[in-house]
Amino acid sequence: MTTGGTRAASATTAAPTTAAPSAPQLTGSSRAGMRLVWLYATGRRVPAAVIAIAACALGLRIALAGHWDTYGALQLPLVFETAAATAVVATAASPFGEPERLTGRWLPYLRLVTTLALTAAAAGALAAAGAGTHLAGGTLDVLRNVAGITGIGLLCAATISGGLAWIGPAAYLLPGAYALYTQWHHPALTTPWLWPGRPPHDLGAAICAGLVFATGLAVITVRGARDLPGEQD
Amino acid sequence: MTATKAPALSRPVARRPGLAALRLLRLELCHNAMLWIMPVAVALFWFTAARKTLGTPPLWNLRTAAMQPNAVLAFACPVAGAAAWMGSREHRRRTTDLVNITARPRPARLLATWAATTCWALVAYLACVAVVYAVTAQQATWGGPLWWPAAVAAATVPAIAALGFAAGTLVPGRFTAPLVALAAFFVLGLSTQPIHGSQSYWQISPIVAGAWDLGPNPEVGTFFAYQPDLAIAQVVFLAGLTAAVLGALVLPTGAGVRSLRRSALAVTAAGLLAAGTSVALAGTGRLDAHGIIAIPALHDSASDRPLRYTPVCSHTAIPVCLHPAYASYLPATAAALAPMLGQIAGLPGAPARISQVAATYQQGPDNSVSIGVTGSPTSGSSPVFRLLLPIQLLGPALTTSEMAGQVRSITGPSIMASVTGDGPDASQAQHAVTTALLMAAGVVPSHLPGPGNNVPPPGPSAGGGRYVALAPGSPAYAAARRFGALPAAVRRAWLTQHLAALRAGRIGLRQLP
Numbered sequence: 001m002t003t004g005g006t007r008a009a010s011a012t013t014a015a016p017t018t019a020a021p022s023a024p025q026l027t028g029s030s031r032a033g034m035r036l037v038w039l040y041a042t043g044r045r046v047p048a049a050v051i052a053i054a055a056c057a058l059g060l061r062i063a064l065a066g067h068w069d070t071y072g073a074l075q076l077p078l079v080f081e082t083a084a085a086t087a088v089v090a091t092a093a094s095p096f097g098e099p100e101r102l103t104g105r106w107l108p109y110l111r112l113v114t115t116l117a118l119t120a121a122a123a124g125a126l127a128a129a130g131a132g133t134h135l136a137g138g139t140l141d142v143l144r145n146v147a148g149i150t151g152i153g154l155l156c157a158a159t160i161s162g163g164l165a166w167i168g169p170a171a172y173l174l175p176g177a178y179a180l181y182t183q184w185h186h187p188a189l190t191t192p193w194l195w196p197g198r199p200p201h202d203l204g205a206a207i208c209a210g211l212v213f214a215t216g217l218a219v220i221t222v223r224g225a226r227d228l229p230g231e232q233d
Numbered sequence: 234m235t236a237t238k239a240p241a242l243s244r245p246v247a248r249r250p251g252l253a254a255l256r257l258l259r260l261e262l263c264h265n266a267m268l269w270i271m272p273v274a275v276a277l278f279w280f281t282a283a284r285k286t287l288g289t290p291p292l293w294n295l296r297t298a299a300m301q302p303n304a305v306l307a308f309a310c311p312v313a314g315a316a317a318w319m320g321s322r323e324h325r326r327r328t329t330d331l332v333n334i335t336a337r338p339r340p341a342r343l344l345a346t347w348a349a350t351t352c353w354a355l356v357a358y359l360a361c362v363a364v365v366y367a368v369t370a371q372q373a374t375w376g377g378p379l380w381w382p383a384a385v386a387a388a389t390v391p392a393i394a395a396l397g398f399a400a401g402t403l404v405p406g407r408f409t410a411p412l413v414a415l416a417a418f419f420v421l422g423l424s425t426q427p428i429h430g431s432q433s434y435w436q437i438s439p440i441v442a443g444a445w446d447l448g449p450n451p452e453v454g455t456f457f458a459y460q461p462d463l464a465i466a467q468v469v470f471l472a473g474l475t476a477a478v479l480g481a482l483v484l485p486t487g488a489g490v491r492s493l494r495r496s497a498l499a500v501t502a503a504g505l506l507a508a509g510t511s512v513a514l515a516g517t518g519r520l521d522a523h524g525i526i527a528i529p530a531l532h533d534s535a536s537d538r539p540l541r542y543t544p545v546c547s548h549t550a551i552p553v554c555l556h557p558a559y560a561s562y563l564p565a566t567a568a569a570l571a572p573m574l575g576q577i578a579g580l581p582g583a584p585a586r587i588s589q590v591a592a593t594y595q596q597g598p599d600n601s602v603s604i605g606v607t608g609s610p611t612s613g614s615s616p617v618f619r620l621l622l623p624i625q626l627l628g629p630a631l632t633t634s635e636m637a638g639q640v641r642s643i644t645g646p647s648i649m650a651s652v653t654g655d656g657p658d659a660s661q662a663q664h665a666v667t668t669a670l671l672m673a674a675g676v677v678p679s680h681l682p683g684p685g686n687n688v689p690p691p692g693p694s695a696g697g698g699r700y701v702a703l704a705p706g707s708p709a710y711a712a713a714r715r716f717g718a719l720p721a722a723v724r725r726a727w728l729t730q731h732l733a734a735l736r737a738g739r740i741g742l743r744q745l746p
Contacts, residue, residue: 049408072423075423087411167311167314169411170314171273171310173310174277174281174306174418175277177418177422178280185630
């Protein structure tokens with residue numbers, strides 16, 4: 001997106017704060033709302049994130065068709081789940097910064113809806129990719145891992161920066177894979193905070209992942225991603 | 234600063250380009266993302282690599298071989314991601330046009346940024362390695378550090394940084410850094426999947442520290458000198474890859490300067506040549522009898538020799554002698570064997586010493602490897618029983634108590650059976666006497682498998698006798714109970730007199746007292 005384009009999106013994102021009281025017609029308001037959502041999504045590279053998620057699902061599907069040993073078969077889905085979660089998290093960074101934050105009344109709702117929709121899309125796409133194959137852990141595992149790792153990324157986006165939010169999920173991948181490894185190389189890591197190493201029906205792991213996702217979602221909805229001065233994309 | 238001092242500062246820059254490059258590097262070091270990602274890399278190393286490495290027995294070869302792949306994986310994500318992030322910096326900050334008109338050529342700026350990223354990553358890596366080596370130095374009872382595995386992991390850092398940096402520079406975007414970070418883990422972590430046997434090109438992957446599926450090999454560096462054939466090939470590959478990627482990165486930007494372009498082209502070609510050659514060499518590797526991957530073109534036969542050492546021995550009835558690197562296992566091993574050794578010490582044909590030996594390795598089909606001891610289990614006029622500790626064999630890592638348990642239940646009966654000549658084809662009397670001696674030593678029945686199960690010898694081809702468990706209620710079992718209940722002196726006297734006949738199969742069950 002060009003600089004001109006980002007300015008237009010910024011202005012449109014801010015528009016409802018003044019236009020909403022005087023918007024007389026439902027059709028016009030609806031169209032404006034759709035345009036607002038689209039501009040927000042474009043500014044956050046949501047279409048690219050959707051493509052990345054689809055690529056992850058396709059990659060998982062192709063990979064599952066191959067022959068893997070135990071290590072590969074167990075750790076493979078986690079890599080793609082992390083990649084999909086990272087794609088969701090990458091949309092948290094704002095290219096507009098302070099001006100948009102000050103004027104965008106609908107921003108929290110847009111952040112909430114976008115993040116939820118993308119997370120659901122990521123989990124759904126990966127689960128669909130694993131349908132009919134020997135996907136280690138199954139659909140529940142995918143849902144838990146994607147949600148939890150996305151939550152880690154959202155927390156990183158709010159605390160470190162939107163651009164560097166990938167650090168959390170990428171860093172969590174290694175302990176997650178290690179937790180899986182220790183399931184057959186004792187002593188096993190059984191803490192529910194390393195949920196990739198727990199069975200799909202483990203309640204503690206599901207609670208931990210859900211808690212992290214809920215916290216990340218709440219923080220990113222209310223505060224948005226932290227901006228680093230001078231960083232744009 | 235006053236206006237009169239300003240020209241004095243700017244003057245030397247043009248005349249001393251080396252200083253300018255150093256100053257640029259210093260600036261990059263101060264503003265590099267890797268500096269802030271270092272704690273993440275160190276934490277990952279500590280949580281996974283150090284945990285795994287320090288969990289292995291305190292043998293230099295095991296520790297260093299375990300550290301290499303784990304360190305590479307721990308640093309892959311952070312280094313690749315940070316390098317990609319730094320590579321996309323100019324695009325992210327919209328400063329491409331601004332910096333393009335500065336005095337420094339673009340290749341110099343790019344290389345300075347990559348070098349700064351690599352420097353911080355190497356500082357973190359070396360600090361982690363230093364801690365692991367220091368702890369191992371305190372715990373190891375023999376030998377010294379092996380540097381090649383650490384060098385392979387160290388050579389991986391610049392290569393990953395170069396790949397990440399190139400990706401960030403060529404395809405800048407918010408998805409590039411995370412994609413590169415995860416791709417680094419994916420490619421490295423799963424690069425061992427295509428390895429089948431010891432002659433695989435994929436052994437060039439830096440997470441391969443030896444024969445794949447053999448795991449860290451306790452023989453190398455203890456019984457035999459460490460051979461860095463595969464490590465040399467890996468380091469050459471990584472250096473070549475780094476040179477090729479960096480050369481290719483600056484190639485298009487040197488279009489205006491012919492000499493620079495020519496140099497970049499030469500570096501790229503040399504790097505590709507080195508990388509390709511090393512991959513080809515890795516494909517010629519084979520598993521040798523000592524369990525290492527030997528690459529004929531890189532193999533130094535002169536250094537391929539057994540290492541000299543003075544074994545450490547126990548003060549049991551029959552001395553148990555281990556390699557000094559395994560000295561920490563001597564008390565547990567001796568304690569596990571002592572009751573059984575007390576039963577056979579001094580008998581004709583009993584070993585004069587139990588001595589640990591090196592295992593021999595043979596590549597089987599696909600990734601299977603057979604381990605054993607060549608030759609007879611006992612050797613010399615004064616018989617020596619050649620012992621393989623369970624931790625020398627394939628399988629999960631064992632604690633000292635787990636290993637002692639296996640020595641007690643597998644190695645001990647094997648030693649007893651070697652004295653009585655027991656085995657699947659032996660007579661009922663031989664089965665009974667072996668069982669009786671084990672009963673007298675307090676080993677049967679609690680520590681052995683159930684009736685009908687043969688206790689395996691301590692490794693394929695390890696030799697030794699083979700204890701055959703007896704079914705309770707059988708005549709042989711009754712004879713064993715009777716013989717085992719005899720006073721120790723009576724049993725010993727009978728054995729001294731009849732052991733040769735027993736071994737020859739000339740004594741039946743009814744002849745047992």
